[in-house]
Amino acid sequence: MNDAMKNQARSHLILLLILLIPFLLGAQSVREDSLLHILPRQKTDSLRIITLNELFKISYSNDPISARAYATQGLKLARQTGQRELISRMCNNLGVLESEGGNYKESLRYHKEALSIREADKDSANITGSLLNMGNVYYKLGDYERAIQNYMVCTKLYSARRDTAGFLWSVGNIGTIYNEQGKFTEALKVYLHVLNFQEKIDDRINLAGMEFNVGNVYLQMEMFEDAVGFMNRALKNYQKENDLFGLIDVLQSLGEIRREMKEPEEARAFFEKALSIADSVSDQYGQATCSMSLSSLAADEGDYEKALRLLNQALHGYQNMGRKKGEAEALCHIGWVLLAQGKFQKSLSPLKRSLILAKELKTIGLERDNYELLAEAEDSLGN
The missing domain is CATH 1.25.40.10 (Tetratricopeptide repeat domain)
Known part of the structure; x- marks a missing residue:
């Protein structure tokens, strides 16, 4: 895959x-x-x-x-x-x-x-x-540039007030920008640093979120055992707090881990549970990410029409929210599915649109994926 x-x-x-x-x-x-x-x-x-x-x-x-x-x-x-x-x-x-x-x-x-x-x-x-x-x-x-500008101002203000918790919030969010840009080593370093301090000051409110972030980076680095460990820690804490938004994310990520481990039925159960909760609280982003995940399962099984249907649902959701990163990912996935169907000409438009957004967002990994898929499509058309 x-x-x-x-x-x-x-x-x-x-x-x-x-x-x-x-x-x-x-x-x-x-x-x-x-x-x-x-x-x-x-x-x-x-x-x-x-x-x-x-x-x-x-x-x-x-x-x-x-x-x-x-x-x-x-x-x-x-x-x-x-x-x-x-x-x-x-x-x-x-x-x-x-x-x-x-x-x-x-x-x-x-x-x-x-x-x-x-x-x-x-x-x-x-x-x-x-x-x-x-x-x-x-x-x-x-808009990562403006986000980082805000976070940097916050780190200075919190530091001046000797507000450790606030300082950690700001630093942790900078780590999230690194994560979005595919700088996983830098993100993990920041997250583990913040998590260590949160545990020391008993910051229970934000502990689950940081455990999730660490697990998410391990997932993207394909260190699945570590990812499961941190995700399960986050899951327990979100369940204690009955935090439905947090539960959506953890369940969706646990599904991704199971999918990567070639356990499709377990993955589907996690995705569908996450989607059910997202529907119950009208979480547009959760609905879109779950649709993306379910589309990947459909593509794994060769059901490309179902995959495209789910991807278009996700794409419209991201566009309605103005989530450019999600839009870029959905377009890239659509291009991949069209390639898998042998529809090389049709794949070019979504892949080029995704590449433009990926460059704008400076997401190196997504840029690379689009270049590789575009090269594959153009080679096939050349043949």
Whole structure:
């Protein structure tokens, strides 16, 4: 199987959510129904907004529809009362949620509004959070230069405040850029460094994401035993937190490992489970990556028409989200399948489009795959 038919799972960026308000509700394990009981009894708008913020955080990873409703209600109330700091909080939350759902323009709009308020109010602690989250959106849009610029600013700001956790978030996200560019050795070095510190400071919130990232790099380096070990660690932690977005990614990656190990039925079970969860939370990116993975299985089995159907679903999903990296990968895969069918002329268009995007994104591995496949197509046409 050509390297072009290997799927890269998304690396986990650190998404900075609003921190808990300790004087209000205590631990985040407070049940959602208890908060809903408290909400109408809060005596001030500020307390109602903060309660909605807590409801958002509890429901964010496992019930994004409810999370959106809580954040939208909180933002509306904050605007009505003119509470700028709370407006920025809710904009931040909606920005993170829109980013997870693949709505990147909306995400940037919310984050820019939050940043504008925080800069005007000289809210230095939360300015860094906005810059980090905006960097994450730029990363997802394939604008790695702007993403790294944001992350570098964040590392300086966090370092100046001696905020170890924040510094690690920023450095870890730079590692994710390396990963996307195919610089796996550099990415692994960064991830393991961050993971080591996260374990030392007991950063349980972000530990699973970094375990996933390490496993993902090992997968791409074809070190499957190490990949499975870290993926299983991440899986246990995501299950503990009932983090559905995290579960989608881990299950999809475990499926990729099984596919590489020539265990198609086990791979299919992982992919279909991941897709089921992605459908349940309307995770466009998860749906697209699972379609890509299932298309690879179909191609392995010689069912090229099914593979193309799934690839076109993934392609449309990536295009709708503005995910250039995913679009480039889907086009490359489409070109490969057309080559496998002997449709050499038809393969040229998607491969050339993929190559243009790969050059723009500076993804060396994908560029190489496209050049190799284009050469194969052109040689076949020449014959």
